[in-house]
Amino acid sequence: MRRAEAEDAGRIFDHLLRLSVEDRSLRFCGAVREPTLRRQAENVAAGYPAGLLACSPEPGAPVRGMIEIARIGAWAEVALSVEPDWRGAGLAPRMMLAAARWARLRGIHVLEALTLPENGAMRGLGRKMGARSRMDDGMIRQMFDVDMLLRDELGPLPLEGGAHPVGPVAHLASVSNHRPADLRRAAA
Incomplete structure (x- = not known):
């Protein structure tokens, strides 16, 4: 895990393109086109929303997973994506913990993820990590308590x-x- 930097824009865009159309729809809560994905990659690489990338440590290594963190006052919204070949290896929980560390250092105590009801992977992650969930206008709002996520860490x-x-x-x-x-x- 490392912070996204300006030179990562192309690798982030490539990561988003490697997601299936369905996976992108689940990640963005709706259909998105390539120009939107490119803008998102450029924004994350520029620092807002903040992005933590999962990739090999070699320079120029492909991004295989990403969590975006947008501070919204006293809380932050998170959104994550993991490429299909990298799922099931614990990458999503590690990204959530990294986001929680990022949040705690900034005095943020709640991370929130908004997801579609059909996004079973994100709903499962929320259950696994103790998120409180509620239905909100056709979407599922998951609230992750940062202190609870990091309770085993100093x-x-x-x-x-x-x-x-x-x-x-x-x-x-x-x-x-x-x-x-x-x-x-x-x-x-």
């Missing part, structure tokens, strides 16, 4: 001198399983 403890992680150190915490001791070493 909170963002301050570094020496009482400072909280920022910059590259906060980025490590937001997209990895690094513990505070690892963060202290990274900050040194």
